[in-house]
Amino acid sequence: MTLLKKLEQKKGFTDTEERIADFILKSLEDIPNMYIQELAESTFTSHSAIIRLSQKLGYSGYRDFKVALIHEIQSNKHAIADVNPNFPFLPTDSSLTIAKKMADLMIETIRKTLFKLEGDQLYKAVEIVRKAKRIFLFGNGDSQIRARSFQNKFIKIDKHLIIADEYGEATWNALSMDKLDCAIFISYAGNSEPHLKILKYLSSLKISSIMLTGNPESTMSKLCDLTIEVPDDEYDFFKIGTFSSQIAFEYILDTIFSVIYANEYTRNLDNLKKKEEAFRKWELFK
Numbered sequence: 442m443t444l445l446k447k448l449e450q451k452k453g454f455t456d457t458e459e460r461i462a463d464f465i466l467k468s469l470e471d472i473p474n475m476y477i478q479e480l481a482e483s484t485f486t487s488h489s490a491i492i493r494l495s496q497k498l499g500y501s502g503y504r505d506f507k508v509a510l511i512h513e514i515q516s517n518k519h520a521i522a523d524v525n526p527n528f529p530f531l532p533t534d535s536s537l538t539i540a541k542k543m544a545d546l547m548i549e550t551i552r553k554t555l556f557k558l559e560g561d562q563l564y565k566a567v568e569i570v571r572k573a574k575r576i577f578l579f580g581n582g583d584s585q586i587r588a589r590s591f592q593n594k595f596i597k598i599d600k601h602l603i604i605a606d607e608y609g610e611a612t613w614n615a616l617s618m619d620k621l622d623c624a625i626f627i628s629y630a631g632n633s634e635p636h637l638k639i640l641k642y643l644s645s646l647k648i649s650s651i652m653l654t655g656n657p658e659s660t661m662s663k664l665c666d667l668t669i670e671v672p673d674d675e676y677d678f679f680k681i682g683t684f685s686s687q688i689a690f691e692y693i694l695d696t697i698f699s700v701i702y703a704n705e706y707t708r709n710l711d712n713l714k715k716k717e718e719a720f721r722k723w724e725l726f727k
Contacts, residue, residue, distance in 0.1 A: 444506075444513050448500055456626040458494045460484050465510070470537045475509045477503045521545050526674040526685035549689050553672040554689040558696075565667050567700045569649045573623035577605040577614055579636055580627035583683045584690065588627055591694040597700060598709050615639045622651040630677065631659030640664045653690055669693055 442450075448462045457704065464484045465472055472480070476489055480503075484491075488503075494505035530539040570576055576587035576595075590722055592602040597605040605614040605624070612635075624643055625638055631654040644664050652665035655673040662668040667672060671689035702709055720726055 444509055445462050445499065445517075451627065452692065453497070454494070455674070457486050457490050458497070461486055461491060461494055465531070467535060469514055472651065473514070477592060490656055517541065524549065526550070526672075527676050527680035529681070529684060533644075543684070546684055548710060550672060550674075550685045550688040551692050552576060553674075553676065554692050557672065562669055563696065563700065563723070566651055566669060566697055569623050570625075570697060571701050571704070573649065574585070575618070575622035575623075576600070576602045577624045578602055579605045579611060579624060581606055581633070583687050584627040584629070586661055587687060587690045587694060588625075588694055590691065591625075591698065594695075594698045598705075599711070599712065602605060615642060617718060620645075620646065622647055623651065625651045625653070626661060626665065627653045627657045627690055628661065629671070629675065629683070629690075631656040631661045633661070637661050637664075642706065653693055655686060655689075 445466070448466055451459050451462055461480070461484045464480070468475075468483075473719050475483075477491055480491055495501075495503050496508060500506040500509060503611060506682055507551050518541060522542065522545045524542050524545060529546050534542070544630050548697060555588060578585075578592060580588045586602065588602075588604055595602050602608050605611045615624075624640075626640065628636065631652065637660060640650060640661055641664060650667075652662050652664040652668040654661065654662055654668065654670065655671050655675070657670045671686060671693065675683065
């Protein structure tokens, strides 16, 4: 059993030892730099009580106990835990514990997204975006933030994407599209009624469309030319935030951009160098 588990279970602890254990668990960030006197004062106990607890846990004294605790804390930073995407942290977690859980959630979400991603899907998505005259991005709320990030990256390689929902103009933007354009819909639930109507219209004109969603069985998904699925781990409403879905969307969009960039790597680097020269000549960043 790990040291942290022993502290959590408090098996055979006295009331004083339980108080010390509770404080340690809540102060894991501070304990590595805390002397025994500081710990005693913070827990309203004594040196001897802390030493007795250290010995009960199998260590010769507080110093050995602290070395073992630091080692376990550092080891846990590199171990990937199974984190609930809807409630990834608790009100009793320390700030370092929350940071660790959020890192684990990001890593696990990306791993799951990669597992679902198929090579031919990625190739088709890249080809649709690369060949399109104009790319219209449909997404609301947090998904529109992901769309804006995607838009911003393409400016660097001279492709200017359009946020279709901006200023409530999704319908007018859709009506301006033709067969040389493509649409990317970013929707975790895939059940937006306004977007469904737009997608039906685009489909009737055979305008290419890509869907990023956690619901590949939705009507919107079935109307799109290509659907890329992200992990379906979040509740519709009962959650702290849209952490997992937005991490997955960002990962997919970043990957599409990266593949497109890599396809014309030399040209894009040459273009970047020319812009850097212009920045310096005209002092555009000052």
